Amino acid sequence: MALAARPAPRVHHSDQGAQYAAAAYVRALELHGITISMSRRGNCWDNAPVESFFSTLKTKLSLPLTWSNQQVTTALFEYIECYYNRKRRHSSIGYCTPAAYELAA
Numbered sequence: 001m002a003l004a005a006r007p008a009p010r011v012h013h014s015d016q017g018a019q020y021a022a023a024a025y026v027r028a029l030e031l032h033g034i035t036i037s038m039s040r041r042g043n044c045w046d047n048a049p050v051e052s053f054f055s056t057l058k059t060k061l062s063l064p065l066t067w068s069n070q071q072v073t074t075a076l077f078e079y080i081e082c083y084y085n086r087k088r089r090h091s092s093i094g095y096c097t098p099a100a101y102e103l104a105a
Helices: 023-031 044-060 069-084 098-104
Strands: 010-014 034-038
Touching: 010 044, 023 034, 044 069
Parallel strands: 010 034
Antiparallel strands: none
């Protein structure tokens, strides 16, 4: 879904974990024309925005353990695409939504 929805250029930012540096994973990213960006060794601040996002997601979206995969997928889509990207204002990008910021760029 992200590949279809996101315009190029695409960047994949991660830490230096073995799963992100694995040859098969790197090839898959390169195959889709995705630029690989890894944080510097020992620099915990590089991933702070993503960690903040997941913290907010876990707090705001309490998913019942009895939900099906489809229910979880729908709830995540609605939170990310309908609320987080289109309605929630972000101080780091001038208090506009990610969707508005991307359109203005």
